[in-house]
Amino acid sequence: MSAKFDFDVLYIGAGHGTFDGAAPLAQTGVNVGVIESGLVGGTCPNRGCNAKITLDEPVKMTREAQRMGNILQGNISIDWAKNMEHKQEIIDVLPAGLTKRLEDAGAKVIHGHAKFIDNHTVAIDGDQQVTAEKIVISTGLKPHRLDISGTDLAHDSEDFLNLTKLPDHITIIGSGYIGMEFATIANEAGSKVTVMLHSDKVLRDFYQPYVKKVVDDLKKRGVKFIENSNVKSFEQSDNDYQIHYGNEETLTTDWILDATGRIPNVDNLGLDEIGVKYDETGVLVNDYLQTNVENIYASGDVISSDQPKVTPAAYFESKYLMSLFSGQTTDPIKFPVIPTVVFTSPRIAQAGISVAEGKQKGYQISENDLANYWYYIVDKEPIAHSTQIHDKDGHLVGVTEVSDQAEDAINALLPAIEFKFDRQQVSRLVGLFPTIGYAAWHRA
Ligand SMILES: Cc1cc2nc3c(=O)[nH]c(=O)nc-3n(C[C@H](O)[C@H](O)[C@H](O)COP(=O)(O)OP(=O)(O)OC[C@H]3O[C@@H](n4cnc5c(N)ncnc54)[C@H](O)[C@@H]3O)c2cc1C
Ligand SMILES: NC(=O)c1ccc[n+]([C@@H]2O[C@H](COP(=O)([O-])OP(=O)(O)OC[C@H]3O[C@@H](n4cnc5c(N)ncnc54)[C@H](O)[C@@H]3O)[C@@H](O)[C@H]2O)c1
Numbered sequence: 001m002s003a004k005f006d007f008d009v010l011y012i013g014a015g016h017g018t019f020d021g022a023a024p025l026a027q028t029g030v031n032v033g034v035i036e037s038g039l040v041g042g043t044c045p046n047r048g049c050n051a052k053i054t055l056d057e058p059v060k061m062t063r064e065a066q067r068m069g070n071i072l073q074g075n076i077s078i079d080w081a082k083n084m085e086h087k088q089e090i091i092d093v094l095p096a097g098l099t100k101r102l103e104d105a106g107a108k109v110i111h112g113h114a115k116f117i118d119n120h121t122v123a124i125d126g127d128q129q130v131t132a133e134k135i136v137i138s139t140g141l142k143p144h145r146l147d148i149s150g151t152d153l154a155h156d157s158e159d160f161l162n163l164t165k166l167p168d169h170i171t172i173i174g175s176g177y178i179g180m181e182f183a184t185i186a187n188e189a190g191s192k193v194t195v196m197l198h199s200d201k202v203l204r205d206f207y208q209p210y211v212k213k214v215v216d217d218l219k220k221r222g223v224k225f226i227e228n229s230n231v232k233s234f235e236q237s238d239n240d241y242q243i244h245y246g247n248e249e250t251l252t253t254d255w256i257l258d259a260t261g262r263i264p265n266v267d268n269l270g271l272d273e274i275g276v277k278y279d280e281t282g283v284l285v286n287d288y289l290q291t292n293v294e295n296i297y298a299s300g301d302v303i304s305s306d307q308p309k310v311t312p313a314a315y316f317e318s319k320y321l322m323s324l325f326s327g328q329t330t331d332p333i334k335f336p337v338i339p340t341v342v343f344t345s346p347r348i349a350q351a352g353i354s355v356a357e358g359k360q361k362g363y364q365i366s367e368n369d370l371a372n373y374w375y376y377i378v379d380k381e382p383i384a385h386s387t388q389i390h391d392k393d394g395h396l397v398g399v400t401e402v403s404d405q406a407e408d409a410i411n412a413l414l415p416a417i418e419f420k421f422d423r424q425q426v427s428r429l430v431g432l433f434p435t436i437g438y439a440a441w442h443r444a
Contacts, residue, residue, distance in 0.1 A: 005120060007033040009325055010132035012114040012122065012269070015042020016311050017138035017300020019098055021318030026107040028326045033132065034102055035124060037113040043140055043301075044311045045094040047158040052181060054087040055161065056343055059188040060404070063345045067380040078189045080166040087161070116270035119293050136321060137276070137283055137291070137298040139269065141262035141309060146173065150234030153241055154258035157182070166191050167255035171243060173231055174259035175202040177342050180214070182257060184344045187223050194251065196229035196243070198260070205308075205340070206348050207355050210402035213383050214344050226251075262309070264302050279304060287332030289321060297321060308340050337418045341407045346383050349406035352398030352417040358389035363397065365389055368443060370403055375439045379404065388443055395420045396444050405436040412437035416444045 009025065011018040014036035026032040039046045058078050065076045099109050112124035121131050143156040157178050169192040172179045179195055180203055187193045195202075202225070203211045215225065226245070234256060235242040243251045264282040277284045277292045282304035289297050299321055300314035307313040316335065323329040341349035358365055370376045370384035381404055389398035396416045401409050416426055421444070431438035 005131040005133045007031050007108075007130065007132040009033070009134045009136065010035065010122060010130065011136045011138050011299075013042060013138035013140060013300070013302075014040045014098070014102070014109070015138060015140050015300055016044050016314040017042075017140065017302070017318050018136065019102060019318070020315045021299070021320070021322035022107055023101050023105040024319075025322040025325055026102070026105040029106075030326060032102075032105075032107040033110060033130060034107055035110045035112060035114040035122065035130075037111070040095040040102070040109060041098045044314075045098065046091055047161055049311055050094065051087055051091050051161045052185075053343065054090045055083055055185055056181070056345075058083055059185050060345055062188055064379070064404070067382070080189050081164065083189070084162075084164055113268070115268055116274045116276075119274050119295055133295060134325065135296050137266075137269070137271075137296065137302055138300045138318070139265045139302045141301045142265040142267070143258065144261040144263045146231065146258055146260055148231065148233050150236070151258070153234040153236055154256040156258060160186075160257055163255075168192060169194070169252075169254045170257060171196065171241075171251060171253040171255070172257045172259050173229075174198070174261065175225070176259065176261065177203070178259040179257075181343050182259065183218060183223055187218060187221055188345070192222065194224045194226065194253065196226045196231055196245065196251075198229070200227040203342055203348070206342060206350060207387065207400045207402075210348050210385060210400065213385070213402055214346065214348060217346075217383060218344075262301070264304075266302070288324060289317060289333060307335055307338055310338065310340055313338050337414060339410050339414060341410065343407075346381070346402050346404045347406040348400070348402045349410040350398070350400035351410050351414055352396070353389055354398060355387055355389060355400065358398055361391075363389050363391050366443070370401075370439075373439060375434055375436065376403065378434075386440070386443065394423050396426070399440075401440070408436045409440035412440045413444055416441075 008031040010033040011022050012035050014034050022032050022034055062076050065072050102109050114122045117123050121129055123129050145151050160182050166189055170186045171194045172183055173196045175195050175197045183193050183195050202215050229245045231245045233244045240252050240254055241256055266278055271278055282302050283298040285291055285298050285303050291298055299317040301309045320333045337351050339351035341347055366388045368386045370386055376384040384403035386401035391397045399413050426444045431441050
C-alpha cells in the first residue's frame with residue numbers, strides 16, 4: 001500500500017482481536033506490524049480460555065465419574081499440582097506458535113508497550129518509533145479492582161490460574177463468568193469456597209432458572225453464597241485474611257479472588273493526547289470499527305459494543321478488519337449470532353434471542369427436560385434442560401441449554417439460528433447418531 005509509512009496496518013496488542021485477522025491480512029501482501037507488551041496471544045490462550053479449560057477438564061471428568069459411581073470403580077480425585085503442570089505444558093507453547101503464525105504470514109512482531117505520539121506514529125517503550133497508515137487498537141481488558149481498603153490483598157483471575165497450591169478456603173467476590181467457573185473448579189479440587197454477591201443475582205446475562213439449578217447444585221456440594229454482601233475492606237493477619245462486609249460482619253479466609261469484572265485496557269496508550277474517544281465501556285467505534293480519528297480502528301474486548309466480551313466476538317472483529325483492509329468488503333460489520341457459555345459443571349450455553357425477549361415478542365417457547373432424553377440418560381446427567389424459541393414463522397431464533405455438553409449442543413444449532421432455516425430445511429439435515437449434536441438438532 002504505502003511507502004510513506006513503516007507499515008500499512010499496525011496492530012497494538014496480539015490477542016484474538018488481532019491475530020485471527022492480522023495473519024491472513026499479511027498473507028495478502030499488506031505490510032502488517034503487531035506490537036505486544038506481554039505474551040503474544042493475549043488473554044485467551046495465556047490466562048483465559050485455554051488455561052481455564054485445561055484446569056476444568058479433570059473437574060468435568062470427575063463429575064462424570066461420580067455419576068457412573070457403581071460402574072466405574074475406585075475413588076477419583078484431582079491432583080492440583082499435576083493439573084497445574086499439565087495446564088502449563090499446554091499453554092507454554094502457544095505464544096511461540098502464534099508468533100510463528102504471524103511471522104510466517106509476513107507480519108512483523110514487535111515486543112514492547114505502545115503509546116500513540118500522533119495518529120500515524122507509535123512509540124515503543126517510550127523509545128523506538130514506528131509509523132503506519134492505519135492503526136488498530138486491540139488492547140483488551142484488565143481486571144477491575146474493588147476500590148476499598150486492603151484491595152491489594154486480593155488476587156485476580158491470572159493469579160488463580162497460576163496457583164501452585166490450592167488454598168484451603170477461597171473467597172470469590174463476584175458471581176459472573178469468572179466467579180462461577182473458578183468456584184466450580186476450586187470446589188471440585190477440594191477447596192472450601194465462598195462466593196460473595198453484589199446483589200442476589202448470579203450470571204445475570206444467563207437464563208435464571210438454569211442458573212438456579214447450577215447454584216443449587218454447587219450449594220449441595222458445599223459452596224457458600226452470600227447475597228448482597230456489600231464488601232467493605234480486606235485485612236491481613238498472621239495466617240489468614242479478614243473480609244469485612246454487610247452489617248459489621250467478618251469472614252475469615254485463606255485467599256481472596258476479586259472477580260468483579262474487567263475494564264478497558266487503555267492505560268498509558270496516549271488516546272487522550274491524540275483525541276481518540278473512549279469511555280468506561282471501551283473505545284468508541286462506528287459500524288466499520290473505526291474510531292473518531294479516521295485512520296485509527298479498534299477490535300476485540302477493548303471496544304465499546306453490545307456484543308459479549310468473548311473470544312468469538314474478538315475473532316469475528318479481527319476477521320472483519322482483515323476483509324475491510326484487504327478490500328474484500330466495503331460493508332459495515334454485521335455480527336453473526338455470537339454464542340456464549342459459562343463453563344460451570346454442568347455448563348450453561350446460549351445463542352440468539354433470550355427467553356425473556358422471546359416471551360415479550362409472543363414467540364413459541366419450548367422447554368425440554370433433557371434428563372429424560374435417552375442420550376442424557378446414558379450419561380446419567382441429573383441436570384439437563386433446554387429451551388428453544390421459535391418465531392411466528394417457525395424459525396429457531398434462540399436457544400439455551402444447561403447440561404454437561406451444552407456448548408456442543410448450542411454449536412450444533414448455530415447454523416439454524418444464523419441462517420434462519422425453516423422447518424423443511426432443518427428436516428433435511430441428519431446428524432451423526434448417537435451424538436449430543438443430533439439430540440440438539442432433533443429439537444430445532
Ligand atoms: C479468566 C478468563 C477466562 C476466559 N474464558 C473465556 C472462554 O472460555 N471463552 C471465551 O470466548 N472467552 C473467554 N474469555 C474472554 C477472552 O479471553 C477475551 O474475549 C479475548 O481474549 C479478547 O481478545 P482481545 O484480543 O480483544 O484482548 P486480549 O486477549 O486481552 O489481548 C490484548 C493484548 O494487548 C496487549 N496490550 C495491552 N496494552 C498494550 C500496549 N499499550 N502496547 C502493546 N500491547 C498492549 C496485552 O498485553 C494483550 O496481550 C476469558 C477471559 C478471562 C479473563
Ligand atoms: N466462558 C467465557 O466466555 C468467559 C469466562 C471468563 C471470563 N469471560 C469474560 O471475562 C470478562 C470478565 O469476567 P468477570 O466474571 O470478571 O465479569 P462479569 O462482568 O461476568 O462479572 C462480574 C461480577 O462481579 C460482580 N460485582 C461487581 N462489583 C461487585 C462488588 N462490589 N461486590 C461483589 N460483586 C461485585 C457483578 O455483579 C458480577 O456478578 C467478561 O466480560 C467475560 O465475557 C468469559
